[in-house]
Amino acid sequence: MFNLGDSRIRTKLYVAYAGAFLVIFLVAGGIIHAQVRNILRRNIENELAKTTEALRTMVRATVDVSIRNYMRAVSEKCLDEARYLHRQVKRGRLTEAEAKDRARRIFLSQTIGRTGRVYCLNSQGIMVVHHKRSLVGVDMSGLAFVREQVRRKEGYMTYEWKEPLEAGNRSKAVYMTYFEPWDWIISASSYREEFAQLVNVEDFRQRFFELRSGRSGYPYVLDYNGYLLIHPYLRGFHYRDYDSPGLGAVARRIVKERNGHFDYMWRNPGEQTLKKKVVYFKDIPELGWVVASSSYYQDFQQPLDAIGYVMLTALAVAVLLMIPVSFGIGALITRPIGKLQENFARAADGDFSVRMEQHSRDELGLMAGYFNSFMERLTAYSQDLESEIARRKQTEKELIAMDRAKTMFLASASHELRTPLTSIIGFLKLMEKHFRARFMPVLGPLDPVGLQARKFEKNLTIVQVEAERLGRLVNDLLDLSKIEAGRMEWRDRPLSVDRVLRRAAEASGALAEEKPGIELVVESLAEPMAVRADADKIHQVLINLLSNAFKNTDAGSVTLSAVRTEAGAYFSVCDTGRGISEDERERIFDIFYQGRDENSRSTHVFGTGLGLSICRKIVAHYGSRLVVDSVLGKGSCFRFSIPFAEGED
CATH class of the missing domain: 3.30.450.20 (PAS domain)
Incomplete structure (x- = not known):
């Protein structure tokens, strides 16, 4: 012993x-x-x-x-x-x-x-x-x-x-x-109070989950009725549908209290054991939602x-x-x-500045050296980590601010530009109407004042055309910024291809009337087809292509058609116009680029230079690509495909 x-x-x-x-x-x-x-x-x-x-x-x-x-x-x-x-x-x-x-x-x-x-x-x-x-x-x-x-x-x-x-x-x-x-x-x-019915949570779902706490924590949103609107695992569930009464009680308590925090036990789908969590939650009364952020205790x-x-x-x-x-x-x-x-x-x-004095080179001195070396590295790692976190937070704030500023600028600019443009165009039309009705009838063809008046009338028409073009440019810029920012609303639904073609042809009737020497041909479908897309967006693409076809065609025809392919309905807009040179066939889709007229010395500007760029981005949203085939002096064909609606393929 x-x-x-x-x-x-x-x-x-x-x-x-x-x-x-x-x-x-x-x-x-x-x-x-x-x-x-x-x-x-x-x-x-x-x-x-x-x-x-x-x-x-x-x-x-x-x-x-x-x-x-x-x-x-x-x-x-x-x-x-x-x-x-x-x-x-x-x-x-x-x-x-x-x-x-x-x-x-x-x-x-x-x-x-x-x-x-x-x-x-x-x-x-x-x-x-x-x-x-x-x-x-x-x-x-x-x-x-x-x-x-x-x-x-x-x-x-x-x-x-x-x-x-x-x-x-x-x-x-x-x-x-x-x-x-x-x-x-x-x-x-x-x-x-009805805004919640108009909101598509998918618009901000990704950014929502980027704001999370800890390594394994995540946020989620419940409505006052107990449905999970946003959740990484249980989206669309009601708390009565949970496989555990205890888990349902958590959601029921959040919906009942709406503001506060508490601890609870939770098991994610696919896991076998319950783990302790803490949740903080606050409500949005005007939407009838409760926003919650939770984290497991194992994080600390x-x-x-x-x-x-x-x-x-x-x-x-x-x-x-x-x-x-x-x-x-x-x-x-x-x-x-x-x-x-x-x-x-x-x-x-948390005081990483502490160091030990080395009084000797024995084991205690070595231990003091190891401690100091460890603390120096720990300090360096901590400083690097803090610097990196601060830099990333600052970068994130700057990016968010830049994105918000861009969105606010475009929205404000489009609104501020549209208001004076509407007034300008309205007053120009009113001036032209009164000028033709009151002044032109009393001026003779040989009257010197009459010559100046006709010149004034011509200039007035030019100003009106350019003002309307500027309005189209503002609208195109706003559409382009929405698409690039991912904020464009897409209302996809099944569409009859035949109805899409007829609607585009009817809307292009005015273009055909302005150029009687050009025939608008709409080819009949070999068989009925239906695609799933946003009707207004597809109509916008077809109208833009038809408008360009009429602008660049002096005689002949403009043909609108669609055929069935494995990829979906294959739309085509072909003309017998001036054509596009090979080096321009990709550049015409660039923002603000306008094609050259190889067969004319005219400096006339046909549009804003944004239409084809917007069309290509709309078509790209449906997994396709807007392409063009052209021969100078013989015409051009623009083609793209839209996937079939469910049950068509």
């Missing part, structure tokens, strides 16, 4: 020092471990709280922009319809009353969410279009928001509105465009385990080093060991 009293002094010193050091090390290690654990937990909780707030802010901002763009698109679509019908009136195809009646039917057929509608006021605040017939013709100028609409006529605004029999006001949003010829303020409106348990392993290793080394120094130098050992213990505690608290 071992008896310490009978042992040699070196054994007693070793056992005494070892026992004392063990107790001190374990107590200090336990305190350090507890402190580090609390610090890591607080840091993770703070990070989760900030991440949740950032997620809510991001979702709110994205939804607001998305809804504003959606309502603007509805309003501007109605404005385009009004302009088209007004042109029909000017061409004598419709009376103004018929055009306005057709416009009303089109506007009232538009819906925004569940109850959102389109209505129209005039500049006196009188309701001219509304789905409630009792309000048509009523003077609404007594309402504050109507007066604001009359004052602004265009743009986005919000206001409070109370329906009959409702207890209180509800927030509403409206986007307005102004059609001056009819004095109509076209307004697309919807309750803000691993650093604690690493600290424990380091401490155990250091303890073992210290105990072993006591054997050679236990012979008479116990007093000399206590001071360096105490210093080492203190430095470890400071390092564990």
Whole structure:
């Protein structure tokens, strides 16, 4: 049996020092471990709280922009319809009353969410279009928001509105465009509480998951009814559908409390064991959503385990080093060991500047050197890591700011340019109408003033054409920026190819009338076909190609056709025009590039130089490529394919 009293002094010193050091090390290690654990937990909780707030802010901002763009698109679509019908009136195809009646039917057929509608006021605040017939013709100028609409006529605004029999006001949003010829303020409106029905979460799903906490944490979104709208594993589930009552209780509690945080046990799909998590969540009342950010406790348990392993290793080394120094130098050992213990505690608290003094070259001196070398490397790694994190965060902020600035600039620029352009074009048309009606009839052909007046009339026409071209350039730039930024809305649905061709041919009738020497040929389909695409986008591509074909053809024909291929419906627009040289066949798809006319000295500009670039990007969205075959002096053929709708291939 071992008896310490009978042992040699070196054994007693070793056992005494070892026992004392063990107790001190374990107590200090336990305190350090507890402190580090609390610090890591607080840091993770703070990070989760900030991440949740950032997620809510991001979702709110994205939804607001998305809804504003959606309502603007509805309003501007109605404005385009009004302009088209007004042109029909000017061409004598419709009376103004018929055009306005057709416009009303089109506007009232538009819906925004569940109850959102389109209505129209005039500049006196009188309701001219509304789905409630009792309000048509009523003077609404007594309402504050109507007066604001009359004052602004265009743009986005919000206001409070109370329906009959409702207890209180509800927030509403409206986007307005102004059609001056009819004095109509076209307004697309919807309750803000219904915005959730208009939002496509896929628009910001990727950016949403980029804001995550910890290594294994992730964010998600629930609605007030308990459905998971965004989740990396359980999207579309209701909490009643979870395979565990405990997991359903977590979602039920989040939906019930809507703001706060708590700990819970969770098991991801495909995993066998439950693991402890913490979740912070905040609601977005106007959408009826709850944004949550969660993280596993194991994210900060691993650093604690690493600290424990380091401490155990250091303890073992210290105990072993006591054997050679236990012979008479116990007093000399206590001071360096105490210093080492203190430095470890400071390092564990995050002070990487601590260093040990090397008084000798023995084992303690070497240990001090190893500690200093380790701390220097740890400091360098920490500084590099902090620098890299700061640099990436700054870069991310700059990129987000640049993207936001670009989007705001394009939206603001397009709006600010469209407003004066609309006025300019309107006044030019009015000037031309009055000039021809009042001045030209009283001026004779030999009158010198008459010669100057005809020159003025010609210049007025040139200004009007260039103003309309500038308007098309603004619209093309906005479309191009939406496609490049990935914000273009794609409303894909099954489309009859025959109907697509007929619609494009009908829309190109005016082009054929302007050039009677050119025949528009629409080849009949060999068999019925249907594709899945956005009708407006495909129509935009075909109209652009047909317009270019007519512009570059003086005589002959323009042919529109579609045939069945393995890739889908293969569309073609061919002409017998001037053709395109081989070195230009790819350059014509570049932004702002306009082809040369090899057979003419004319400097006439045919367009903005954006149409073909936009067409190629639209076609690329459907996995195809817009290509051209051409022979100088004989004509050109533009071709692309669109995949079939489900069941067609």
